[in-house]
Amino acid sequence: MQTILEKLNIKSVNFGTSTGLQAWSSGEELLDSFSPVDNQLIAQVTKTTFQDYQQVVEKANDAFKTWGNIPAPRRGEIVRQMGMAFREYKAELGKLVSYEMGKSLQEGLGEVQEIIDICDFAVGLSRQLYGLTMHSERPEHRMYEQYHPLGIVGIISAFNFPVAVWSWNAMIAWVCGDVCIWKPSEKTPLTAIACQHIITSVLKENNIPEGVSNIITGDYQVGEWLSSDTRVPLISATGSTRMGKIVGATVAARMGKSLLELGGNNAIIITENADLNIAIPAVVFGAVGTAGQRCTSTRRLIIHESIYESVKERLIKAYQQLRIGNPLDENNHVGPLIDSKAVEAYNAAVEAVHQEGGKMLVDAEVLLGDGYESGCYVKPCIAEVKPDFRIVKHETFAPILYLMSYSTIEEAIDIQNDVPQGLSSSIFTLNMREAEMFLSVNGSDCGIANVNIGTSGAEIGGAFGGEKETGGGRESGSDAWKAYMRRQTNTINYGKQLPLAQGIKFNL
Numbered sequence: 001m002q003t004i005l006e007k008l009n010i011k012s013v014n015f016g017t018s019t020g021l022q023a024w025s026s027g028e029e030l031l032d033s034f035s036p037v038d039n040q041l042i043a044q045v046t047k048t049t050f051q052d053y054q055q056v057v058e059k060a061n062d063a064f065k066t067w068g069n070i071p072a073p074r075r076g077e078i079v080r081q082m083g084m085a086f087r088e089y090k091a092e093l094g095k096l097v098s099y100e101m102g103k104s105l106q107e108g109l110g111e112v113q114e115i116i117d118i119c120d121f122a123v124g125l126s127r128q129l130y131g132l133t134m135h136s137e138r139p140e141h142r143m144y145e146q147y148h149p150l151g152i153v154g155i156i157s158a159f160n161f162p163v164a165v166w167s168w169n170a171m172i173a174w175v176c177g178d179v180c181i182w183k184p185s186e187k188t189p190l191t192a193i194a195c196q197h198i199i200t201s202v203l204k205e206n207n208i209p210e211g212v213s214n215i216i217t218g219d220y221q222v223g224e225w226l227s228s229d230t231r232v233p234l235i236s237a238t239g240s241t242r243m244g245k246i247v248g249a250t251v252a253a254r255m256g257k258s259l260l261e262l263g264g265n266n267a268i269i270i271t272e273n274a275d276l277n278i279a280i281p282a283v284v285f286g287a288v289g290t291a292g293q294r295c296t297s298t299r300r301l302i303i304h305e306s307i308y309e310s311v312k313e314r315l316i317k318a319y320q321q322l323r324i325g326n327p328l329d330e331n332n333h334v335g336p337l338i339d340s341k342a343v344e345a346y347n348a349a350v351e352a353v354h355q356e357g358g359k360m361l362v363d364a365e366v367l368l369g370d371g372y373e374s375g376c377y378v379k380p381c382i383a384e385v386k387p388d389f390r391i392v393k394h395e396t397f398a399p400i401l402y403l404m405s406y407s408t409i410e411e412a413i414d415i416q417n418d419v420p421q422g423l424s425s426s427i428f429t430l431n432m433r434e435a436e437m438f439l440s441v442n443g444s445d446c447g448i449a450n451v452n453i454g455t456s457g458a459e460i461g462g463a464f465g466g467e468k469e470t471g472g473g474r475e476s477g478s479d480a481w482k483a484y485m486r487r488q489t490n491t492i493n494y495g496k497q498l499p500l501a502q503g504i505k506f507n508l
């Protein structure tokens with residue numbers, strides 16, 4: 001771990017003691033980064049002050065004047081170099097992600113791989129920022145549309161994907177010609193600073209102003225400066241629905257644009273026609289991966305009544321084999337929750353299941369003792385519930401899986417849709433009619449709907465995001481880039497007359 005920080009010239013970080021991390025601001029106030037793996041204080045990061053923030057915005061604005069005028073394919077070339085740099089640092093950065101956030105080493109490495117993949121995608125995109133041409137109704141006129149960069153893009157990110165989600169936004173924004181100001185989660189500032197160092201070194205090598213990539217650190221207040229700032233035309237915010245409602249309203253009040261990626265409450269339907277040999281591992285991975293702290297984690301399982309008992313038994317058996325412990329040890333399946341507040345939320349949800357009349361099929365437990373000193377390790381658990389329980393409609397960011405049964409496919413789809421969130425959903429079936437119904441207009445109301453794969457693990461090539469309280473934003477692949485640009489319609493008259501549209505006459 002120490003090596004990546006040394007290589008990146010990040011000074012004074014001590015794993016285990018509280019020396020300060022190199023300041024990014026003139027402020028005195030520090031932000032602690034604790035690892036949930038072993039509760040060590042791994043770094044202290046200087047918080048951005050309001051004065052610093054003003055300077056960052058000015059620096060970003062200046063940088064935009066240069067960056068926005070560089071041809072898009074040339075910007076793509078620089079993003080290609082960023083992808084190469086992340087390949088170089090993959091092993092170390094992946095480990096740091098795992099240590100600071102608590103996800104498994106494999107998932108930490110996977111997150112850096114997502115950065116590399118989105119860089120590749122963005123490089124290709126830099127030559128494909130296409131607009132349409134239209135046939136004008138007026139003679140000797142030409143009409144077309146073109147896309148221009150917006151300016152500054154503010155990126156607010158969550159702790160659970162501390163680096164990947166930033167890159168989905170930043171790499172696309174950069175090829176579009178925007179500059180970025182990133183406000184990472186206060187729970188994972190160190191990985192963000194490591195990324196900023198990697199990007200800065202590539203910008204320097206290319207003589208590009210550093211203000212193309214900026215980072216501001218601190219809690220929600222720093223995010224509020226960004227979301228209320230009229231100089232920042234787009235805010236892309238990833239996090240809880242609670243946060244998204246505040247940020248969305250603030251940005252809308254100043255007529256800015258927002259791209260919201262918020263909470264999910266994802267379900268898998270297992271029909272009587274499912275191949276359980278693929279359904280069961282998909283459910284277990286979706287429910288316990290990242291200790292249930294993915295926005296796409298599987299939280300609800302809707303099972304046909306005829307196979308309910310057998311699915312239940314197989315899941316109970318699978319959960320008995322789960323190994324919980326240090327995520328840097330590849331033998332473990334489940335790491336810690338992010339902090340003690342997350343443990344409290346896990347306990348409160350289990351309590352709510354009891355109060356509403358549910359039954360635990362695999363008991364919840366906060367693990368203590370050897371290897372679990374941080375107090376953040378919990379046992380993934382399974383609860384038998386009714387679809388209308390209040391707690392089932394709520395996203396608890398922990399490995400709790402709710403089981404419920406259904407009798408008709410229409411009923412299963414109704415249950416799946418009857419929650420406030422609309423991010424990811426899946427059906428396991430080998431029956432074409434069931435699969436197509438799930439994907440039809442009367443089917444899943446989510447932004448992501450899968451057949452015979454689980455709810456988590458999206459690929460960067462598709463547009464990622466969800467409906468309803470998930471916020472409606474789309475980022476990453478497909479044509480998500482359009483959110484980072486402004487569309488301009490141009491009409492050119494190359495004739496000697498001035499015909500008006502809609503045949504209107506105006507005789508002078």
Ligand code: NAD
Pocket residue numbers: 156157158159160161165183184185186218219220221222223224227238239240241242243244246247260261262263264294295296395397423465466470
């Ligand atoms: P959070 O809402 O607590 O914080 C997310 C970010 O928002 C942090 O950087 C935080 O400082 C900032 N923030 C909080 N209040 C703010 C405010 N009023 N103004 C401006 N910024 C503010 O979320 P979290 O606990 O870090 O992450 C977990 C949540 O994120 C879950 O709900 C999860 O589903 C969601 N998430 C969604 C996606 C997605 O793509 N849909 C991806 C990852 C995480």
